[in-house]
Amino acid sequence: MITVDAVRSAVQDSVEDIVSDLVELVALPSVSAASHDQAHVRASAEHVAGLLRAQGLRSQVLSVEGADGVQGRPAVLAHVEGPEGSPRVLLYAHHDVQPVGNPAAWHQEDPFVAERRGERLFGRGTADDGAGIVAHVHAxxxxxxxxxxxPCSVTVFVEGEEEVGSPTFREFLDAHRELLASDVIVVADSLNWKVGVPALTTSLRGLVQVDVRLDVLDHALHSGGYGGPVLDAVTSMCRLVATLHDEQGDVAVPGLVARPEAAPGFPEYPDSQFRADAGVLDGVDLIGTGDLTARLWTKPALTVIGMDVTPLELAGNVLAPSCTARLSMRVAPGQDPDEALEALTAHLESRAPFGARLSVGATETGPAFDGSASTPAARAAAWALAxxxxxxxxxxxxxxxxxxxATLQEAFPEAQVLVTGVEDPDSRAHGEDESMHLGDLEKVVLAEALLLARLGGAVEAS
Structure with missing residues (x-):
C-alpha cells in the first residue's frame, strides 16, 4: 500500500520534469490536418512511444487503414500487465494538434516553442492534449x-488524428480490440470548471458538419448591369443562414432534440462569469432561451465556420454566381446525428431563397455522449480529484x-468511461495563445496517480 502523502510528495518533487516533458511535446508540430507535413505527426508518435517505453510499457507506433482505403495517422499503443485479477484500465489522449491559426495573434514568436509566463505555459498543444499525455506518463x-x-493492468492509447475527426478510430478499435478492452476508460481530454476546481464531464454534444452550396447564375455578371432582378449567391446565402435561428437566438431547425433545463447535478453558470470566460464584448447580448448550461451543453448550437466569398482586395462589381458555406451544428445528447443531419438538410432545402439551386454535403458527423457520475469508477475519480x-x-x-x-462506449459497453479535465476556461484550446495552468497540471497528475492506485486497491481513501 502507498499513502496519499507519499504520492503528493512525489508529484511535488517531479514538477519540473513534468513541465520539461510538456515543453518537449510542444516542440513537435504534430498538426494532423492534411495541409501540414505529416512527418511531424510520425515524429510525435515516436516520441510519445519512447516516453511510455521508459516507464516499462510495451510501446508501439501503429496505424490502420480506414473504410475509404486511406491509411490512418500514427497512434501509440502501449501496455503493461498488472497483478492477476486487477482491473484493466485504458488511458486515452491524443498527440496531434490544431494548426496555429493566425501567427500574429500569438504573444510569442513561435507557437511551437513553449513559453512560461506566470503560472501558465503557452504554446500549441500545451493543454490539448499535451497535458493529457504527460499526466498519463508521469502518473x-x-x-x-x-x-x-x-496496481492494475494499463493500456495507453495516444491517438494521432483526433483533431481531424478520428477517421480510422473504429477500425483501430476493431484491429486491437483485445488489448484495448478495459473495465475503466479514462479520457484525459476535457475541461475543468475553472482553475483550481476539477470536473468530471458526463455529457457531450454530438456534431453535424455540412457544406451548403447555392448556385444562381452560370457565370458572374456586372452588378450594375444585371443587379435588381437577380439576387447574388452570397446575399442568398446570408438570407438562408439567417433562417437557422429564431428571433431569440435559438436554433430554428425542426426535429432537433433540446433540453432547456440544466441536468441535475450541473452547476449554476452566472451570465457574468460566462461573459468573462468567453470574452464577450460589452453591449453584446447572449442569445437563446433556457438555462445557460443547457444552452451550452444540452441544446443544439449552429455556427457558420467558413464561407467562400471574394476577399476585399479582389472584390469587383459583380454578382457572384455561387457561394458555399460550412455549417457546424452541435446536437444535444439523445439526438441521433444522422437524424439531425436529415433535419438540417430538410430545413435548408425548404428555404433556398428565390429558387436558388441548393446542394448539401455532410463533411462530418459524430454522436453525443451521456455518462454518469455515479459509477464506482466515477466515485473513485471524484475522490482522487477532491x-x-x-x-x-x-x-x-x-x-x-x-x-x-460514444464509439468507445459502444465498442466496450461494460466499461466505465471517465472524461477528466486538463484544460480550464482560459486555456484557449484550438485558438491563439493556447496555454496550460501549471498548478492545475500538477494536480491533474496527482489525481490520475491516486485514481489508478485506488482502482488497483493500492491506496486507501482518507
Whole structure:
C-alpha cells in the first residue's frame, strides 16, 4: 500500500520534469490536418512511444487503414500487465494538434516553442492534449517508483488524428480490440470548471458538419448591369443562414432534440462569469432561451465556420454566381446525428431563397455522449480529484464534441468511461495563445496517480 502523502510528495518533487516533458511535446508540430507535413505527426508518435517505453510499457507506433482505403495517422499503443485479477484500465489522449491559426495573434514568436509566463505555459498543444499525455506518463512513472509496479493492468492509447475527426478510430478499435478492452476508460481530454476546481464531464454534444452550396447564375455578371432582378449567391446565402435561428437566438431547425433545463447535478453558470470566460464584448447580448448550461451543453448550437466569398482586395462589381458555406451544428445528447443531419438538410432545402439551386454535403458527423457520475469508477475519480485539488469536483457537460467517446462506449459497453479535465476556461484550446495552468497540471497528475492506485486497491481513501 502507498499513502496519499507519499504520492503528493512525489508529484511535488517531479514538477519540473513534468513541465520539461510538456515543453518537449510542444516542440513537435504534430498538426494532423492534411495541409501540414505529416512527418511531424510520425515524429510525435515516436516520441510519445519512447516516453511510455521508459516507464516499462510495451510501446508501439501503429496505424490502420480506414473504410475509404486511406491509411490512418500514427497512434501509440502501449501496455503493461498488472497483478492477476486487477482491473484493466485504458488511458486515452491524443498527440496531434490544431494548426496555429493566425501567427500574429500569438504573444510569442513561435507557437511551437513553449513559453512560461506566470503560472501558465503557452504554446500549441500545451493543454490539448499535451497535458493529457504527460499526466498519463508521469502518473504511471510515480506509481512504479513508489510501489515497484503498477496496481492494475494499463493500456495507453495516444491517438494521432483526433483533431481531424478520428477517421480510422473504429477500425483501430476493431484491429486491437483485445488489448484495448478495459473495465475503466479514462479520457484525459476535457475541461475543468475553472482553475483550481476539477470536473468530471458526463455529457457531450454530438456534431453535424455540412457544406451548403447555392448556385444562381452560370457565370458572374456586372452588378450594375444585371443587379435588381437577380439576387447574388452570397446575399442568398446570408438570407438562408439567417433562417437557422429564431428571433431569440435559438436554433430554428425542426426535429432537433433540446433540453432547456440544466441536468441535475450541473452547476449554476452566472451570465457574468460566462461573459468573462468567453470574452464577450460589452453591449453584446447572449442569445437563446433556457438555462445557460443547457444552452451550452444540452441544446443544439449552429455556427457558420467558413464561407467562400471574394476577399476585399479582389472584390469587383459583380454578382457572384455561387457561394458555399460550412455549417457546424452541435446536437444535444439523445439526438441521433444522422437524424439531425436529415433535419438540417430538410430545413435548408425548404428555404433556398428565390429558387436558388441548393446542394448539401455532410463533411462530418459524430454522436453525443451521456455518462454518469455515479459509477464506482466515477466515485473513485471524484475522490482522487477532491484529494488532489482540495475541493470537490463539479459534474459538467461540454458543448464541444468528442465523438470517439460514444464509439468507445459502444465498442466496450461494460466499461466505465471517465472524461477528466486538463484544460480550464482560459486555456484557449484550438485558438491563439493556447496555454496550460501549471498548478492545475500538477494536480491533474496527482489525481490520475491516486485514481489508478485506488482502482488497483493500492491506496486507501482518507
Amino acid at each position: 504511471l512513472r510515480l506509481l512504479r517508483e513508489l510501489d515497484g509496479a503498477l 484529494t488532489a485539488f482540495g475541493t470537490e469536483p463539479v459534474e459538467i457537460g461540454q458543448g464541444g464534441s468528442i465523438p470517439f467517446i
